[in-house]
Amino acid sequence: MTSATPPLIEARAVTKRFEKRLDLAAKAARLLGADLEDEIVHAVDAVDLQVFPGEVVGLVGESGCGKSTIGRMIAGILPPSDGEIAFDGKAMTAMSGQEKRAAALAVQMIFQDPFASLNPRMRVEEIIGEAPLVHGYVDRAGLAAYVDEIMLKVGLDPALKRRYPHQFSGGQRQRIGIARALAVKPRFLVCDEAIAALDVSIQAQVINLFMDLREEFDLTYLFISHDLSVVEHISDRIVIMYLGRVVESAPTEALFAAPKHPYTQALLAEAPRLDQRSRDFLPIKGEIPSPLHPPSGCHFHPRCPHAMEKCSAVRPMLRPQGDRWQAACHLLD
């Protein structure tokens, strides 16, 4: 974005490695000649990502590309291995205790699985009311009214607040999860496949709820999804990831009209559309490579129809490709 406002959330060269070190027995086995080594997965590989206030950014990629890991690092659930997350222009690591807590609370996450994301042993009123009470947003006397108010905002009947999560349907549980996040007055919501586990009819309701809340609370969203068609309707900008790296980032309409990266082109060409219902779809050739042993150079080169010699040797960097548009491909240099 060219405007002067600083990004609300910024990932600066953020990397996440998951390491599985060899234990003693495995080390002994290696001494005896077994083919074993430390397993290091680069789930996220030096990713830069900016989300500006009021924006809805869709983060799209195949499963295993690291999009959820990025979301969790931004939400403060996982610490980055390298790089830093900045909130309102200031790195989280550079903040004092008080500031850090405020920033952590300002970024909340909505989870994919509405069954696993609610503590089964707590009543709805506790699930929603716990954090605001602990952090002093509300005192014990005002808690009940506060919980009622938030439940109404997300379309839940406050009369149900003494129930347990198992007594709700999937859509209602997701609303409880949203209410829990809203209760600490966040400015930024990371929605990790937040509607993927819901029935199609319920998906639309929850998306509408997200959009209503956006206006009411002035929220900014990072919408993580594997499904382009979901993200297309709600996002201002779309970021495409492939195997731990961002390959393209562009305003939604422009991206759908003329994608620049070959991977994005392939994704868009294969998205089912009503106006193309009679054509045969060709899957992108090959499998997504293992992040344990990613391809050299551009991660996409083994599957890319335009691959050149350079692609297997040099990693293409994310470069500006016009207004608010970035892509990482040697073809565009």
Added chain:
Amino acid sequence: MNSAKTAAAPPVPGQIEPLAVETPFQRFVSDFSESKLAVACFFAVVAIILLAIFAPLIAPTDPYNLALVTVADKTLAPGMVMQDGTTTLLGTDGSGRDLLSSIIYGLRISLTVGIGSAIVALAIGVVVGLVAAYAGGRIDNIIMRIVDMQLSFPAILIALVLLVTLGKGADKTLIALIVVQWAYYARTVRASAMVERRKEYVESAHCLSLSRTRILLKHLLPNVLAPIIVVGTVQTAHAISLEATLSFLGLGMEQTEPSLGSLISNGFEYIHSGHYWISVYPGVALLLTIVSINIVGDRLRDVLNPRLSK
């Protein structure tokens, strides 16, 4: 697509009747009562515990009052009348003590040591297991290797060595039983906490900046409680039988405060002379206690483990 539209209407407050809220506890009770045997055993356990608590009120005589115990009552068969006029229902032992009274008092000691050691071991095990699971890494490794070491020795062997070193007595037996039991709890708690801590509700608690202590106690602990209750019940029965074994071997309780195990041991020398009751009735009492607790424990396991339910 019509249905999607009608479903999209937001719920109107007050329209849904506040249904009777079935708490998890109520569900648990109704599931548990499906087995009549388990319910019977549960009441048996309650009865045994009450018997132990109110022993001085229930027992016909006081077996510890040496002024009342006389050798003249030595090895009376069940149903005979003692010197002081009371009928001895289960007979008397070699020192002339009424067996029924001795069993009730012995139950008191067996249960105190068994349940007491189980509770303390559970508390230690829960804390250690939660810390191991939550901290992970090196701390987890060190704790779990200690647990492995502990569990690789037979419980009875460790208890024997400890009691030989510490000496006899209720307090020492209690310590020995705690030492041999805590590792079971620690391992069970760690295993279920490892599963729970990866669930999204724990991540969400992190995201809400809740303190570690709060996450451990309010979010993790209640969700690992089910298997602990099961292990706790079965381990209590195990502790009672272990104490009985130790006392039988002459290591657990002092002779002045005999537990069920000591009673069995006392009667052992009389068994060949036809005074079977001195050993057999305390044995039956021990058996009933342990079997009842175990059946309750098994039922708890069935009810609390959703994978076993139909």
